[in-house]
Amino acid sequence: MNQQISGSSSIPEKVYFRIGEVSDLVGVDPHVLRYWESEFTVIKPRRAKSNQRLYRRRDVEYLLLIKTLLHSEGYTISGARKLIRKGVKAESPVVKKNRESSKKPDNRLAEIKKDLQKIQQLLALKSLRY
Numbered sequence: 527m528n529q530q531i532s533g534s535s536s537i538p539e540k541v542y543f544r545i546g547e548v549s550d551l552v553g554v555d556p557h558v559l560r561y562w563e564s565e566f567t568v569i570k571p572r573r574a575k576s577n578q579r580l581y582r583r584r585d586v587e588y589l590l591l592i593k594t595l596l597h598s599e600g601y602t603i604s605g606a607r608k609l610i611r612k613g614v615k616a617e618s619p620v621v622k623k624n625r626e627s628s629k630k631p632d633n634r635l636a637e638i639k640k641d642l643q644k645i646q647q648l649l650a651l652k653s654l655r656y
Contacts, residue, residue, distance in 0.1 A: 537587070542572070542580040552589045562592055565603050568610055 537551060549556045563569045563579075568588050571579040581589075588610070595606040 537583060540583075542582060543586060545571075545579045545581070548581045548586055548589065551586060552593055554593060559589065562589065566592060566607060566610060 543551070545556045545559060548559060552559070560579075563571065566588070569581075569585050569592075571581045571585055574580050591610070592606055595601045595609060596603070601609065
């Protein structure tokens, strides 16, 4: 990931992180990390000889991105998965545009509603004339 994700500057300079450390960094429980690992193929922790998960910095950055998309941006798991597959970063224009468009009413829809109301008024006037 080329761009920094919010909070990635607070990731310690280590090669590997255990699941408890990642859980604290990301701010979710370990079971959530294991679930996200099964849902997002970009998260691929290695296994130690003791079979513990060892996350790399890139994995932690993706987990922070996933948390941002799911918790802050309101995406579903499948929506976040699609964005990550496209290579979208947390602060990219696509995410910001989707967030803004979901908050604002669609202008096109408002225009269609006005046109329908005009048609309804014309039909009402026409029915009064006959």
